[in-house]
Structures are given as C-alpha cells and as structure tokens.
Amino acid sequence: MKKRMMSLISLALVGAMILPNAVIADEAAADEGKVLNIQVWNEEFKSRITDHYPGYEAVDETHGKIGDVDVNWTITPSDDNAYQNNLDSILPGNVDAAADDKVDIFLIEADYALKYVDADANVAMTMADLGINEDDLAKQYKYTQDIVTDANGMLRASSWQACSAGLIYNREIAKEVLGSDDPADVQEAVKDWATYAETAGKMAEAGYKMAATVNDTYRVYSNNVTTPWVVDGKVVVDDNIKAWVDDSKAAVDAGETTTAELWSDDWSQGFYDGTVFCYFGPAWFFNFCMHADDETSIAAKGGWGYVEGPQGFYWGGTWICAAQGTDNPTLVKDIILTMTTDNDVMKEIAQADADCVNNKEVLAELAADDSGNLELLGGQNPYEMLAAGAENVDMSNTSPYDQGCNEEFQGAMKNYFDGNAADYDEALAQFNTAIVEKYPELVVE
C-alpha cells in the first residue's frame, strides 16, 4: 500500500514537471487549502476581484467562491491603525496557524509598505518564491516595484494601480475665474507654486477656495523631497516640507483654503457645492472618492478636469502580498498575475472603474484613442498624463516611518495654521513629541 502511494506520488511529481503550466496550476491547486483568507481595509479590492477575476462568484458580503475554494474577506478599516494592528497580531504566527485560518493574501499601502516587505520581518512571500519572475511583471511601472523591493533586492508585492496623481479642477470655476476650462490653460495657471498662489488669490477674490484644505497640497510637496523623513535614526524635516508649511500658512491667512482634515465633511463639500476650485489626487481619487455615482455631485455632471499641477506626485496605491505560510500559493499566484499583469483584465478595470492601471501597454492603448475618455472629467482623457507621471515617480526617499511622520506633521502644523501655536517652532516641537511617542527608537532635533 505504502509503496503504491509512493509510486503514485512520484508519478504525480514527474507528471507535474512535464505538463504545461496551466495544467499544473489546476492539479496543484487540488492539493492546496480549501479556504482563501484575504485581509483588506476597504471594499476596493473585493469589488475588483468580484467584477474582473474570472471564476469568482460572490456568496455574500464577506464570502465568495473560486472553483471549490471558499474565499473569506476580512475587512478591517485603517482608522486608528486598526488594519495594521490586526496584521501585526496575525502575520508573525501565520506559518503555524491552522490551514483554514492561514492568511493567504493581504494588501498594503505605499505609506507603510516598507514595514511589511522587510526582509527580516519576512511576512510577505517573495514573488520569486511564488514563481513570478521579472518578465511576468515587465509591463509594470518601475516605481511600483521599487517600493516593495526588500533590502536583498527581492520583490515581495505587486500592484494593479499606478498612482501618479495631478490636480483635479472644477470646470465651472475655471471658466468663470480663469476664462477657460481647457486643461492647457488651467495648467498654465497652476504650473508652479508661485503661479498657483497667484491663482489662489484670484479664486479668493471671486469667493472660491483654491483647495478645500491645506492637507490637499501636502502630498504634492512631501513627494518631492530630497531627503527621507528619517536619516540614521534621526528625524529630518525636508526643505520642501517646510515650503508647504510656509505656503499653507500664507494661504490660510489669506482665506484661500482651510485647515479641515482630509475625508472630513468640511473637506468633501466641494464635491457637491462647487465652492472649491481644485483637489489633488490620482485616478482612484476621482474614481473612488468624488461620488460620481451620486447624481447631485459635480462628478456625476462631468464637472471636473485633470491637469498635472505644480509638481508631479503619487498618492497611495494598493499592493497585493502573498502571506508567508499561505496554503494556496498557486491560487494566490494566479490572482496576482491576473490582476496585476493581464492586459485584458487590466483594460477592463481601467474602463469600468476609471482606475489607472499599472500596465504600460494598457495605458498606451487607452491614451491613444477615445476609449480612455472619462465622463466625470467631462470627456477628458487623462491617461497620457497619468502614464507620463507614473514614469517619473521617484520612491527613493521613502522610509518605514512615513505614515506616522506625515500624519503627525500635518496634525501638528494645523495648530500653527489655526494660530494656536505661536510660531512654526512651537508646532514643530509638538510634532517631535508625537514622533518619539510613536517611534521610541527615533531621535529628534
């Protein structure tokens, strides 16, 4: 009996080696786990899989099926770091977890990507271990790979989005104040920060806010820094970040913008009431956040336009990681390949969801004809700009502390803008206090 088993197994092994790729996938999957656990922080990836992954059937809100594998979605919102706390408590023990409880896929964002692709932490499988090689990922933008490459040069995640971002402006207001809503003319009025400030003055005179809050422009500045937040364990405030503080203080004092938090009601009012000239964001921003599905929104009427803005930047993006210890490596590999490299699927995503996909060929196709025209941008085709932006994104100044530093810095500076801190130094002192609380190992000036 035992001998027979052995020979069967060796036969299967030999067979596996001979058979073409696709067939192995199915064969191997048969021996793998029956439950695919996916950790996410919102509905985005779930809806992408539901709409675009061949063979996925939704069962209910948090369950689905791929063939005979049950898919479990665990959605933990990012607020208050809850999503990362959840990952931190389960990922280190994932290898030893019971087969059906093992996390197979988890998603990460740019702000904290370095924490989870760290070679020492080793919680995300390398793409090489999964059997995905460089050629498979050749159509992706380089920056999307740089940020998830560990210290040993191993790639540990893959993304379907290229999140180069720009300035999204209200066409009505552009016509009224600037005399034209043509992207070329608008770009001329926001081509650098000095011109931007000048235009902000005109907007304020006409009774409009240039941007909803100072935090809108923050990422544009913070992505164009020359030093990372932390150098040799010491926190450094880059000159460009300081420039954001100075420009923002001037804008707040002149009544050209506010100090509301991003995502607050005060901030998102401009999506509806037409009092805000511009927002800053990448493709997922106008797709996911501007409420195009709500008839009363400006997006639903196609009232926005897209230009590059004062400086190129990126924002966010979602990367798919295979959890170390997964018992569904074949299925995970297929999901990653399908969602982040397959031209047909990615074009579908771009057209159905107005997402800017991480695929040079698809973006080139979309930019070349009218298939990339977006209704919420009044029929404008943003893909050429988005593709050009993605080529230029530079991730070399990211650090594992970015999320905490960005959040705390904006929070501390709000006091300065509101006049509660006497000067910049007092607000900076509060930032330093908060950073040492979050990261006790860091030193501040």
Added chain:
Amino acid sequence: MKQKKNNAVVRYNRWGYIFLIPFMVVFVVFQLIPLVTTIYNSFFENYMSGLKQIGPNFVGLKNYIQLLTQGDLMKYFRNTMIMWILGFIPQILLSLLLGAWFTNPQLRLKWQRFFKTVIYLPNLIMASAFAMLFFTLFAKTGPINSILVNMGLFKQPYDFMAHVGSVRGLVAAMNCLMWFGNTTILLMAGMMGIPDSLYEAAEVDGATPTQIFFRVTLPLLRPILIYVMITSLIGGLQMFDVPQILTNGTGDPMRTSMTLIMYLNKHLYSKNFGLAGALSVLLLILTAILSAIVFRVSAKDDVH
C-alpha cells in the same frame, strides 16, 4: 471540650473563606497580576518597531526619569484637572439643586419618576457615541454653526475644534451632562437618609428653606459628598473617551485637551509597555495622593 468548640468555629469559619474564593480568583487574575506585571514592566525597555520587537531590556528607573523630565506630564495633568473641575462644579451644583427639590416633601413634585429617569438617560449612551454626536453637531459645517449663523449671532461659522476654550468647554459640558443624573440619584439617597425629625425641628424653630439646606442638609450630607467627590475625581483622572473621540486622539489645539490617559494611549501605537507601565504607576500614585488629600480635607471635622 474547649478544643472541640474551637474546631467547630474553625470549621464554620471555613465557609467564609470558601465564599471569598470567587472574588479572590477574579481579583488576582484581573487586578493583582496585571498590577504587579505593570509595575514589573515599567522597569524595562520593551516596544515594537514596525514588526520588530525591541527589548525587553532592564533599564531601571529610566522610564520614570524620561516621563518626569522630558514628557509634558504636568501639562496633561493640568488639562485633565481643568476639564474635570469645569465639568464637576456645575454637575455637583445641579445635582444638589435637583436632589433638594426631589426630596423636599413640601414641593410635592409631580412626575418625579419620569424626571429621575430622564436625567439619568445621558449616562446610558456610550461616551464615545455621545462624543461623536457632539463632534458632528459642533463641526464647522455642522448644525450648531448653521443655526448660529442663520440667527445672525455669528457672521462666520465658529471652528469649535480649533479653540482651547471651546474644546475644553465641550468636554466639560459632556461630562457634566453624562454624570449629573448619577450624582443626583446618589445625593438623593443621602438626603433621604436624613431623619425627618431634624427638618421638622428646624421648621418649628422658624428656619427658612435656604437655612435648612445649608445648616441641616449639607452638613449631614458630607459623607455622601466626599464619596461623590472621590469617585468623580478618580473618574476624572481617568478621563479618556470623550476628549479622545472629540479631538480624534490628538488632544488639539496644541494638546491642551490631552488627558493623562490619552497620553498613555499614545504609547499603544508602538506597544511601548515600559513607558506606558511607568506612566500607569505614576498615575496610581497620583490618584492615591489626590484621594487622600480630598478625604483629609473634607473629613477633617468628622474626626471629632
């Protein structure tokens, strides 16, 4: 014979200890062990950096020294006390007034049960939900601002969350609203425990209701007042959920509404058990000292 009787007593007393077991087990597991480990942890450097664990390394009193010299511990203590006092004074006055009205037999208030229930109701809402509600109500584009602007009281919407006074005032108002019902019930219990004969004697002597309240009710209410004050003080020192939710955990503007426990909570991000442990021990000492002071001052006359 004597021996035998002693045995019987011991055997009988045994039941006392047996009945104590459930309490002792719960106390040891959920109170004593955490307390001892907190103190133990406070002498170590022990936190997470990303997914990496740093420590535990024994560092002696370094955490305490760091808290007392570098942190803004006194500032957070002051914030906590200011917000507690701002809320406690109106709360105790309101409760005394309501308690006196409810227990005064001459007034014969109708609908007493209804009002007692209503004033207790805010305490049944979760503090976080209550704070969330206030956050929405007092947002810059919220309903309170639009009412005030429409009535012509304000020209511009007032940013309640960006001013020290308004944030602290809102926190105090919420705490007052949530707890005055509870305090009223406690004070009423104390007032009803005062013998009627004393009131009658005072009335016969021609005392006015005001005199009765200050000369009879208040002095006899002192034990209950001390109890209310100490429990409120301990609760006040542990103030967390209301300002945490209202300011989104920042304690802004400029951390003027950050309480001691909110500061403790800040160390949870890096799971900094050492520093958080040291802070907890300091809080314990502080609570003990303050309670002792309140008790001494208010109970001084009772000693005689």
